[in-house]
Amino acid sequence: MGLLDDQSRWRGKIFTGRWTSTGATMEATEPATGDVLAEVGTADADTLGRCAGQAAEAGRRWAATSFTEREAVLRRAAELFEQHRDEITTWLGREAGKARTAAALDFDLALTELRAATALPAQPWGTLLPTTQPGRISTARRIPYGVVAVIAPWNFPLILAMRSVAPALATGNAVVLKPASEAVVCCGVVIARLFEEAGLPPGVLHMLPGKGSELGNAVAEDPNIDLISFTGSTPVGRNLSEAAGKHFKKMVSELGGNNAFVVLADAEVEAAAAAGAYGSFAHQGQVCMATGRHLVAEPIAPLYENVLAKIADGLTVGDPRGDVDLGPIINQSQLDHITDIVRRSVDAGARIVTGGTADGLFLRPTVLADVTPDMPAFAEEIFGPVAVITTFRDDDEAVRLANGTPYGLVAGVHSGSAAHAQAIGDRLRAGMIHINDQTVNDETPAPFGGMGESGGSSRFGSLTNLDEFTVWQWVTVRDTQSHPSL
Numbered sequence: 079m080g081l082l083d084d085q086s087r088w089r090g091k092i093f094t095g096r097w098t099s100t101g102a103t104m105e106a107t108e109p110a111t112g113d114v115l116a117e118v119g120t121a122d123a124d125t126l127g128r129c130a131g132q133a134a135e136a137g138r139r140w141a142a143t144s145f146t147e148r149e150a151v152l153r154r155a156a157e158l159f160e161q162h163r164d165e166i167t168t169w170l171g172r173e174a175g176k177a178r179t180a181a182a183l184d185f186d187l188a189l190t191e192l193r194a195a196t197a198l199p200a201q202p203w204g205t206l207l208p209t210t211q212p213g214r215i216s217t218a219r220r221i222p223y224g225v226v227a228v229i230a231p232w233n234f235p236l237i238l239a240m241r242s243v244a245p246a247l248a249t250g251n252a253v254v255l256k257p258a259s260e261a262v263v264c265c266g267v268v269i270a271r272l273f274e275e276a277g278l279p280p281g282v283l284h285m286l287p288g289k290g291s292e293l294g295n296a297v298a299e300d301p302n303i304d305l306i307s308f309t310g311s312t313p314v315g316r317n318l319s320e321a322a323g324k325h326f327k328k329m330v331s332e333l334g335g336n337n338a339f340v341v342l343a344d345a346e347v348e349a350a351a352a353a354g355a356y357g358s359f360a361h362q363g364q365v366c367m368a369t370g371r372h373l374v375a376e377p378i379a380p381l382y383e384n385v386l387a388k389i390a391d392g393l394t395v396g397d398p399r400g401d402v403d404l405g406p407i408i409n410q411s412q413l414d415h416i417t418d419i420v421r422r423s424v425d426a427g428a429r430i431v432t433g434g435t436a437d438g439l440f441l442r443p444t445v446l447a448d449v450t451p452d453m454p455a456f457a458e459e460i461f462g463p464v465a466v467i468t469t470f471r472d473d474d475e476a477v478r479l480a481n482g483t484p485y486g487l488v489a490g491v492h493s494g495s496a497a498h499a500q501a502i503g504d505r506l507r508a509g510m511i512h513i514n515d516q517t518v519n520d521e522t523p524a525p526f527g528g529m530g531e532s533g534g535s536s537r538f539g540s541l542t543n544l545d546e547f548t549v550w551q552w553v554t555v556r557d558t559q560s561h562p563s564l
């Protein structure tokens with residue numbers, strides 16, 4: 079029996095420790111066909127407030143459990159998750175429009191996050207501090223925040239929810255998860271069913287689909303929510319951050335990107351173009367780490383453009399249930415956003431080398447050349463399968479162009495000389511730098527995160543999870559009561 083097979087259990091419901099009807103629902107649809115796949119419940123601000131209150135109480139009990147108990151729940155969740163791989167990746171293909179390799183990547187990253195979280199409860203959580211006071215033990219320990227609100231996007235719905243939910247629970251927090259509406263089953267129902275089956279005590283996890291703006295405001299203002307882990311676009315993250323800042327809440331923000339892939343004149347062009355194609359076209363370019371801009375040394379640019387176009391032309395696009403390289407764009411408004419950027423850039427002088435056409439939501443991988451920094455394709459996050467090529471004359475110009483947006487998520491540099499590429503990499507302002515690799519890279523042990531408008535200083539992964547999901551507390555203990563005199 080699959081995790082989701084018994085739809086009568088969760089259909090039309092939210093998860094509050096049990097599956098509950100609110101009377102309001104939304105549909106999960108399949109972008110490739112437009113079919114309705116399922117119906118889930120939705121929550122409003124009042125429901126969120128009630129759930130946050132229950133989570134605060136349940137979270138206190140959860141934080142007081144033995145580390146072995148928390149570890150056991152996470153371990154069971156990881157085992158169950160792995161057992162249901164085929165079912166979950168099929169849902170990722172249908173609901174999130176993921177071709178087989180993109181679905182496998184989402185699943186595998188989520189699995190390794192979950193497994194890594196099983197090690198967190200047993201980490202040492204404190205330090206013995208020097209003290210000037212005789213007879214006093216002075217310690218610093220890390221404690222859970224309390225209730226963590228997780229707001230996740232649709233593009234990698236599993237990993238981007240799991241990378242917050244699993245470490246937050248492992249470190250003793252309760253969680254209120256607001257999944258993306260475009261992939262509500264993969265981003266929300268799967269995770270709620272998983273922890274329900276794994277035996278997480280009721281009330282520690284709530285899964286509340288609903289309207290982003292309404293639930294976002296509620297999360298920012300709710301007195302029971304102490305930390306917001308938000309992954310999504312920069313404009314939404316900025317608004318949420320402002321609202322949460324008024325209440326001095328901690329925000330972990332992972333936002334948009336417009337990532338540079340620098341191809342130096344001494345690079346082997348076939349390898350660089352293959353890397354660039356992966357960076358721009360994997361999962362239809364709907365990846366925060368996607369290669370947004372290919373910055374290519376002038377002498378090799380014509381060849382790079384040709385090889386990249388040839389790779390693009392060879393990719394198959396279609397329903398992810400078939401054997402295809404790329405699936406559909408998630409919805410019409412995202413497709414309109416992509417084609418609008420391409421059109422405005424062409425109007426400003428860019429040249430479509432290949433692609434640029436769509437059949438329904440199926441957009442051909444597109445190569446756009448002659449792009450200059452004043453064009454929308456250079457300045458804006460496209461979030462679609464469009465490889466944007468800009469040329470440079472020397473290293474200084476390459477660095478200037480690469481650093482020429484307010485984002486700072488990730489950058490890649492290709493060169494025949496690793497030392498040359500590293501010297502360029504050292505000058506790039508990004509949270510993640512890949513020498514002789516493209517930009518789409520994620521591994522659980524790495525501190526994942528950006529700079530600037532990609533999210534400031536927030537980080538996910540491994541031990542950085544302890545930094546993000548727990549907070550320092552200073553604790554001193556004396557054997558006898560103090561009796562100071564003034």
Ligand code: NAD
Nearest residue numbers: 230231232257258290291294310311314332333334335366
């Ligand atoms: P989005 O910002 O529109 O939505 C993200 C989440 O926020 C969704 O759950 C949405 O319902 C919710 N939301 C919407 N309005 C809200 C509001 N006013 N307050 C609070 N929450 C609200 O982003 P999206 O279209 O789902 O995802 C694409 C964006 O996410 C891209 O910009 C991409 O670069 C970014 N992203 C970043 C990372 C990263 O790790 N840096 C990873 C994946 C995606």
